[in-house]
Amino acid sequence: MPSTAMQELLELTVKEQASDLHLSLGHPPILRISGKLVPLVKKRPMTQESVRELTASLMTEEQKERLEKEKEVDFSYTMEEKARFRANVFYQRGSLSCALRLIPKQIKTLEELNLPPVLHKFAQANQGFVLIAGPSSHGKSTTLAALIDEINHTRADHIITIEDPIEYVFEDDKAIIDQREVHQDTESFPAALRATFRQDPDVIMVGEMRDSETIATAITAAETGHLVFATLHTNSASQSIHRIVDSFPPEQQVQVRAQLSGSLLGVVSQRLVPSVQGGLVPAAEIMMSNSAVGNLIRENKIHELPLVIETSAEVGMISLNRALANLVRSKTITLENALAYSLNPTELRTLARN
Numbered sequence: 001m002p003s004t005a006m007q008e009l010l011e012l013t014v015k016e017q018a019s020d021l022h023l024s025l026g027h028p029p030i031l032r033i034s035g036k037l038v039p040l041v042k043k044r045p046m047t048q049e050s051v052r053e054l055t056a057s058l059m060t061e062e063q064k065e066r067l068e069k070e071k072e073v074d075f076s077y078t079m080e081e082k083a084r085f086r087a088n089v090f091y092q093r094g095s096l097s098c099a100l101r102l103i104p105k106q107i108k109t110l111e112e113l114n115l116p117p118v119l120h121k122f123a124q125a126n127q128g129f130v131l132i133a134g135p136s137s138h139g140k141s142t143t144l145a146a147l148i149d150e151i152n153h154t155r156a157d158h159i160i161t162i163e164d165p166i167e168y169v170f171e172d173d174k175a176i177i178d179q180r181e182v183h184q185d186t187e188s189f190p191a192a193l194r195a196t197f198r199q200d201p202d203v204i205m206v207g208e209m210r211d212s213e214t215i216a217t218a219i220t221a222a223e224t225g226h227l228v229f230a231t232l233h234t235n236s237a238s239q240s241i242h243r244i245v246d247s248f249p250p251e252q253q254v255q256v257r258a259q260l261s262g263s264l265l266g267v268v269s270q271r272l273v274p275s276v277q278g279g280l281v282p283a284a285e286i287m288m289s290n291s292a293v294g295n296l297i298r299e300n301k302i303h304e305l306p307l308v309i310e311t312s313a314e315v316g317m318i319s320l321n322r323a324l325a326n327l328v329r330s331k332t333i334t335l336e337n338a339l340a341y342s343l344n345p346t347e348l349r350t351l352a353r354n
Contacts, residue, residue, distance in 0.1 A: 002079070003057040005050075012040070013102055014083045019137070021085075023051050023098040035274050051096045055089045066183070076103075076165040076181075086167055101137075103167050107149045108142070114281055115143060118288070118316030119268065122229075123150040126202075128265035128289075129222035133234045138272045139282060140231045141167050141207070147229060148205055151175060158200055162192040163207035175203075193217040197224075206230040212247040219244075219256070222263040235343060236320065237267035237287035238305040241297055253300075261294040269320060271341045273333050281332055283341065285309065285320035325351035 002010065009029055013021045018031035018038075028043040044050075056064065058077050067073040072090035077100075079085065086101040110119050122130045130147075132140045145168040151157055152175040159175050164182035178199070186192035189206065190213040196204050209215050209230050222228040234240040241260065248256050266288045272280040287293065292308050295301075309317045324338040325348060335352055342348040 001057065002077075003053060006054045006057050007079075009054070010079050010083070010085065010100075013085075013100070014079075019102055021100040021102070023054055023100075024092075025051060025095040025097065034279055035272070048095050051098065055087075055096060055098045058087060059089070074165050076167065078169075081105075084167075084169065086165060104142075107145045107168050107170070109150070110143075110146050113139075113142065113146055115146070115270075115284060116286060116316065116318070118286060119143075119147065120150070121288070121316070122265060123147045123154070125227055125265055127222065127225050127227055127263075129219060129260070129263045130227075130229045130265050131232055131237075131240050131267045132229065133232045133237070133240045133267055133269040134271060135235065136233060138270055139280075140270070143268065143270065143282075144205060144229055144231060145170075148177075148203070151203055151227075152177060155202075157202035159203040159205065160196050160199060160201040161205040161207070162186065162189055162196075163205075164189070167207075189214045190217060193221065196221065196226075201226060203227045204229070208232075209244075215244055215247055216256075219259050219263055223259060234269070236269050236306070237285055237309065238302050240267050240269065241302050241305065245302075257297050257300060261298040264289045264293070264297070271320070273324070273327065273341050274337050275332055276334060277332075281327065283320060283323040283327055283333075283338075284318070285323060286316060286318050288312070288315055288317055290315065321348045321351055324348055325354075328352040 016031055016033055018033045020032040022030040023046055025048055026045055028045055029040045031038045063073050063075050067089055074088050077085045077087055084103040086103055089098045132143050134140050152170055153173045155174055157175045159177045161179045166179050166181045170177045180186050180192050193214060194217055204221055204226050206218055209232055218228050218230055232240050232243060234243050245253050245256055268284050268286055270282050270284040273283050275281045287309050296304050309319050321342055321344055324342055327333045328335050328338050339345045
């Protein structure tokens with residue numbers, strides 16, 4: 001059970017609709033609201049002892065042991081029926097710190113998340129590889145959850161998720177959903193992914209692809225008749241393909257590109273941008289796989305992918321700059337905020353003016 005002080009902070013995080021709560025030595029507790037850090041100035045600055053007491057009240061004995069051994073630990077915490085948090089407790093300069101991410105209890109639909117309708121195609125597919133990319137804290141897990149829950153409500157499939165830790169908790173509807181947490185239900189992402197071949201899944205969701213073994217097994221699963229969803233910490237569709245290919249030694253890269261060109265369904269690279277109305281809105285680059293995309297991946301002309309995205313609007317593709325420009329023109333976000341998230345600000349200025 002969390003201490004009274006910790007319970008109060010968690011409830012305040014929910015009440016203020018913050019995305020995160022930070023506990024760090026020398027600072028009062030800090031909330032992240034609509035992308036901005038807001039110190040709780042009425043609270044005292046944290047001491048080493050107060051951080052340790054607050055975090056210890058959330059952890060099991062096994063998690064405390066892992067923290068002391070590995071110097072950081074990921075876990076999830078459910079606060080009664082009110083909310084769920086993803087936590088990371090870690091050491092910095094010899095002192096403990098903690099970051100807690102609020103995970104909304106209700107899984108939103110793609111429409112409620114203001115994501116493009118073309119993403120429904122990914123939830124309707126029976127086989128292939130879908131990548132959700134973007135920087136940390138830009139809604140990748142939320143988009144994944146919307147896609148998985150759409151399948152849950154529309155198809156009698158067996159879905160297996162592999163997560164570290166489990167974030168959104170799904171309630172079975174038409175589908176059977178088995179959620180496996182690394183360290184608790186399985187030793188590692190690669191071990192859990194290898195085991196899925198003996199568990200008769202239709203859909204596999206990999207919370208994060210951290211190494212070449214996980215990536216290779218995920219691609220193989222997509223090739224062998226499964227629908228595979230995964231996330232990557234990359235900034236664009238082309239960078240995502242580079243990251244996957246470059247995680248393998250040179251002698252394997254031709255084969256990986258060939259596998260990827262045949263199994264990839266698409267890449268969504270998203271950002272959460274502060275809205276004029278308050279809160280955050282998504283801007284998403286969307287690359288749908290077609291013969292042009294497949295050929296460029298196979299022939300190692302990945303740098304040409306942005307041009308295909310830019311010229312394929314009729315099939316639902318859109319560049320990040322065009323998505324940002326659309327939001328600026330509809331007065332949903334400011335040009336200043338759009339430029340902060342753009343990978344090509346000069347081009348964005350031109351698009352936003354047209």
